[in-house]
Amino acid sequence: MKDLCGTKVRKDDARYYALYMSDLAHQDPNKDMQARWEKLKNLTKIWNDMSVVEEFERGLLHPQLARELYTLPSEVLLVRAAKKMVLLKEARVRAQKMDDELLKSMKDLESTRAELQRRAIVDYKELVGFKEGLKRMGRVTYEYGYRVALACFRSLHPDSEVEEDPFTIRPEDDSVPMERQQAFDDSDPPES
Structure with missing residues (x-):
């Protein structure tokens, strides 16, 4: 590593610092690390403790910024x-x-x-089906309401007679053969 970098750190050299990994000796696993990580030991498994992970990440992310602060001009x-x-x-x-x-x-x-x-x-x-359904519902409602009103009237006034509408379609009229739609002749009657 020393040969690769080719630099030496001197006490009076305040502009450039380098960390030589090759200078690190074998460490005691229970000895505190000498860094900004107070809770970390050499044997610590950082993935087991979330507070240690946060502290490690803070320390790991700042060295690049620190190096730039010391090596680059302020401008x-x-x-x-x-x-x-x-x-x-x-x-x-x-x-x-x-x-x-x-x-x-x-x-x-x-x-x-x-x-x-x-x-x-x-x-x-x-839709046509919806409109036809409404018409049918209206007829059923009207017919039902008419029948209820007629029954109430007959119960209150049993002696009275009710004149039925001659145009009302009744079940007994269904047996008579007749077309529902009759053509309307609006021509002038013949002169006699």
Whole structure:
């Protein structure tokens, strides 16, 4: 590793630091590690303890940033920080726009669902079968209501007679052969 890097760390060299992994000797597994990880020992299995995992990740993610702080000029760092701030602001604006679009899409979906249900009802009411069914229901309701009213009238006034409508279709009329639809002749009568 020393030959690969080709650098030596001196006490008066404040601009560049390197960690030589080859200098690490065999460690005692129960000895505390000398890093910013207070809870970690050499034998610690970090995947078993969540608090240790968080501490390890914090320590693991910062060395790149620390190296750049010590090796790059401050102008470069300021430019990078400004660039990151601009990118962060743009990302927040894009996220806000996406949230607005999502909210608008959800409102459109809800209004479309409501309109679809309304339209389905209107289309169903336009069907011929539905209209005929309503007519039949009206006739049945009218006939039933008429029969109930007639029965009530006859129970209250047994001596009275009710004149029946001659155009009412009755079950006994079904045996008479006759077409339901008669052609209407509206021509002038012959002169005599």
